[in-house]
Structures are given as structure tokens and as C-alpha cells.
Amino acid sequence: MSYTATHAMTVIGAGNQSTIGGGDATVIVDGLSYTGPDPYLLTLHMNGASFRLSGITIRGSGGNSCTFQTYNGPIAFGGTSQAVRIDHNHFDHINNLAFTTSETWSGVLDHNLGDGCAGSGWRDSMSGNGDVDWNTATNLGTGGSGWRYYETNQFNGFGNDTKAGGRMVYRFNTQTSTVGTEPLQTHATGSFGDARGGRAWEVYKNTFNAPTYKADVSFAIISGTGVVWGNTYLPSSPTTTSGFKEFLRIQSIRNDNSTYAQSATPSGWGYCGTTFNGTGSGWDQNNPASTGYRCLDNPGAGVGDLITGNFPSKVNSTTGTIAWPHQASEPIYEWMDTWSPPPGGGAAYISNTGGARIVQNSDYYAWCDPTSQSGCTSFNGTVGVGSGPLASRPSTCTVGVGYWATDQGNWNQSGSGGQGQLYKCTATNTWTLYYTPYTYPHPLTSGSGTPPPAPPSNLSAIVH
Numbered sequence: 001m002s003y004t005a006t007h008a009m010t011v012i013g014a015g016n017q018s019t020i021g022g023g024d025a026t027v028i029v030d031g032l033s034y035t036g037p038d039p040y041l042l043t044l045h046m047n048g049a050s051f052r053l054s055g056i057t058i059r060g061s062g063g064n065s066c067t068f069q070t071y072n073g074p075i076a077f078g079g080t081s082q083a084v085r086i087d088h089n090h091f092d093h094i095n096n097l098a099f100t101t102s103e104t105w106s107g108v109l110d111h112n113l114g115d116g117c118a119g120s121g122w123r124d125s126m127s128g129n130g131d132v133d134w135n136t137a138t139n140l141g142t143g144g145s146g147w148r149y150y151e152t153n154q155f156n157g158f159g160n161d162t163k164a165g166g167r168m169v170y171r172f173n174t175q176t177s178t179v180g181t182e183p184l185q186t187h188a189t190g191s192f193g194d195a196r197g198g199r200a201w202e203v204y205k206n207t208f209n210a211p212t213y214k215a216d217v218s219f220a221i222i223s224g225t226g227v228v229w230g231n232t233y234l235p236s237s238p239t240t241t242s243g244f245k246e247f248l249r250i251q252s253i254r255n256d257n258s259t260y261a262q263s264a265t266p267s268g269w270g271y272c273g274t275t276f277n278g279t280g281s282g283w284d285q286n287n288p289a290s291t292g293y294r295c296l297d298n299p300g301a302g303v304g305d306l307i308t309g310n311f312p313s314k315v316n317s318t319t320g321t322i323a324w325p326h327q328a329s330e331p332i333y334e335w336m337d338t339w340s341p342p343p344g345g346g347a348a349y350i351s352n353t354g355g356a357r358i359v360q361n362s363d364y365y366a367w368c369d370p371t372s373q374s375g376c377t378s379f380n381g382t383v384g385v386g387s388g389p390l391a392s393r394p395s396t397c398t399v400g401v402g403y404w405a406t407d408q409g410n411w412n413q414s415g416s417g418g419q420g421q422l423y424k425c426t427a428t429n430t431w432t433l434y435y436t437p438y439t440y441p442h443p444l445t446s447g448s449g450t451p452p453p454a455p456p457s458n459l460s461a462i463v464h
């Protein structure tokens with residue numbers, strides 16, 4: 001079923017508004033097994049002034065066995081509304097994806113509970129294949145169009161996956177990983193046909209845990225730009241069978257066909273650099289040609305020329321040909337994360353699978369501090385990211401480095417968790433305010449207007 005909301009709309013169940021997940025008072029059981037490409041319960045286009053979905057449990061009828069396959073999830077959220085709140089819901093053992101999001105709506109998903117199956121979670125994407133979004137300014141910390149804020153949720157076995165220009169902020173959540181799930185990733189350009197990779201993201205002040213499972217990585221970054229900071233990874237003393245082997249993995253996947261095979265242009269994106277097949281691709285900067293650097297949409301890539309059309313007619317609209325879209329350098333910044341490597345070897349704070357295709361202190365900058373696992377123990381303004389009071393920031397700096405001023409900003413209205421703003425060295429010895437997190441809690445969580453009537457209780461529905 002597909003429904004378009006053209007006016008302000010609230011759908012509220014009997015769930016407790018003071019309990020994460022709502023407490024299972026209004027339950028919809030998805031009694032269907034479906035493997036097609038579309039959500040099988042509802043495709044919802046939220047085009048009205050505002051939209052809210054709250055207090056509802058959607059449960060997989062396979063129970064904990066997760067026997068039913070939902071492919072893209074029972075619900076797809078799309079539309080253009082800039083005031084969407086999805087809160088106090090329980091997504092309970094829905095196999096593969098609990099829901100998908102697309103188009104330019106923005107808002108907050110808060111106080112939800114996700115009890116997932118192996119590989120379950122949600123997927124953020126934008127309109128079409130994401131070309132327009134890669135031609136739109138990044139706007140970190142703004143809460144603007146297309147940004148979805150996941151905050152103060154509890155996810156057990158869930159994970160988020162951005163593609164097709166998707167933008168997401170993941171903050172103040174509790175995330176417990178189980179076998180078969182990694183918490184966060186971005187899909188890359190070259191993994192979904194014409195679709196581009198995830199555009200941008202902010203991941204901060206979350207608690208990640210893998211208590212019974214040695215997870216590969218907490219966040220696999222394969223495209224785009226963003227910030228990762230202030231996260232805590234439990235247990236602080238992981239065992240040989242628990243914890244995260246890698247804190248961050250920064251990847252470049254069009255190097256070869258080990259992850260995704262690429263079709264040659266104009267039928268596909270081609271391979272980045274000539275090393276793998278001797279050909280390379282016109283979609284990359286190719287400086288040098290051997291590595292293709294900088295590869296289209298790789299980690300650290302920002303806004304660029306508009307690419308239009310579909311294979312085999314896809315072109316850079318500025319040149320009318322297959323050509324690198326002159327993407328701005330927008331590095332990834334990481335700071336103040338707490339992670340301990342599990343014993344047994346093979347652990348890495350930040351692993352770079354791109355080699356020369358992704359360059360530290362150019363495409364990404366890691367925290368320099370005595371407590372950091374990055375290997376950089378002190379900050380002097382030449383490499384990495386520093387942190388501390390603004391008065392302790394070095395007066396000299398190298399272009400690109402960052403500094404998190406812990407005593408600046410007023411965005412955190414929760415009464416705990418601290419403040420802070422990120423400064424970037426934009427010219428030699430010149431610091432410029434670069435990033436301030438968006439207001440927390442998200443303004444939409446405060447509610448407004450007359451409360452809706454009390455919903456009926458003890459309802460249950462099974463969809464066949």
C-alpha cells in the first residue's frame with residue numbers, strides 16, 4: 001500500500017511515551033514473507049507540514065527465529081516534509097531491513113527500540129540515484145533538508161547503511177552488536193549500479209557494545225565525508241570473543257573486483273586507477289593515473305559538479321562528457337573516541353584499505369592525544385585533530401588540521417555530555433570555525449500544540 005500525506009499528520013499508538021520503544025501496547029505483526037524490492041506493508045510519502053509516527057510496535061511474525069524476509073523493510077519513509085518525528089516505536093525482529101528512508105524529508109527518529117535479526121537495520125538514501133545530493137552543499141550540523149537524526153535510541157543488532165546521497169546523524173544512541181551485524185556503514189559508488197554512495201554523516205556520543213561477539217568494525221566508511229567523535233566502545237577491556245576488531249575502516253572499493261565488479265564506461269563507473277585492469281576511468285581525477293586519485297565519491301570527497309542521466313548516457317553536466325566532477329576536498333575528522341583493541345591480534349584503530357587512494361592528513365584526520373589509539377600522542381597543529389579549551393589551541397597550524405574546542409558552543413541542551421565546536425585550519429596559521437553540532441535534543445522532540453486524543457489500548461493486528 002502507498003499513501004501520500006499532504007497535510008500535517010499524526011499516527012500514534014498506545015505506546016508509553018516515557019519508555020524507549022513504547023512498551024508494545026499497539027502491535028502490528030507482519031504475517032508476510034516477501035523478497036521483492038519494495039516494502040510490503042506501506043510506502044509512506046510525508047509531504048505535509050509535519051508528520052509523526054509514535055507508540056507502535058512492528059513485529060516480524062517469525063519471532064526470534066527471523067524466518068520471514070522483508071528485503072527493504074515493511075515501511076518506506078519518503079517525501080519532502082522538513083518536520084518528521086518517528087519516536088517510541090519498537091521494530092521487533094524484522095529480517096534484513098526494518099525500514100528504508102528516501103527523498104529529502106528531514107527530522108528525528110528518537111527513543112525507538114530495535115531488536116534485530118542478523119543483518120537487520122535501516123537504509124538512508126535520497127531521491128533517485130543521489131546525483132543531486134552530491135551536487136548540494138554538505139551542511140554538517142545544520143539539521144537541513146535530507147538530514148535524518150537518529151538519537152537516544154536503543155538498537156540491538158540493528159545497523160544503518162547510507163547510499164544514494166543519504167545523510168544521517170547518529171548520536172546519543174546505545175548500540176549492541178550481535179552475530180552478523182556491524183553497526184554502521186556507507187555503501188559506495190559502484191555498489192548499486194547508477195546509485196552514488198552515502199553523502200555525509202555525523203556519528204557522536206554513542207555507546208557501542210559487542211558483548212558476546214568479536215565484531216569486525218563499528219563503522220565502515222566507504223564514501224563521503226563527516227565527523228566521528230566522542231563515542232564509547234564497550235567493553236573497555238574486550239576479550240578474545242568480544243569487542244570491535246577495528247574502530248573505523250576507511251575503504252576504497254573500486255580498486256578491483258574483490259567487493260564489486262565494475263563495468264567499463266560508459267556502461268558503468270569503471271575501476272579507479274590503471275593498476276587493476278590497465279584502463280582506469282574518466283570519472284576519477286587520475287592524479288596519478290595508476291591509483292586514480294582522487295577516486296569519485298571516495299572518503300573525504302565533498303560537493304562537486306552535477307552528474308546527470310543513467311548509464312550509458314551518464315555525463316558530467318558541466319562538460320557534457322564523462323569527467324571527474326571537480327569534487328571539493330572535505331576531509332573526515334575523528335576525535336575523543338574511546339576504544340580498546342580486543343586481544344588476539346589483527347586489531348586497528350583506523351584501517352585504511354584504500355592505500356594511496358585515501359591519504360591520512362588529507363582525506364581524513366585522526367585524534368592526537370595521549371589517550372588516543374591513533375598513534376598520534378600530542379597535537380601541535382601540524383597533523384591530526386587536537387582537543388581542549390580554546391585557549392590551548394596552537395597559534396600555528398597546517399592547512400586541514402582540526403581542533404575541538406571543548407569550552408565553546410551551546411548546542412547541547414540536555415544538561416549533560418558537554419559542549420564543543422570544531423575549528424579547521426583553512427590557511428597557514430588561520431583557524432576558522434568549521435562545525436557546530438545541531439541542537440540536542442532535536443527541537444522536534446519537545447512537541448508542540450494540543451496533545452492528540454488518547455489512543456485505544458490492547459490492540460493487535462496481523463497482516464496477511
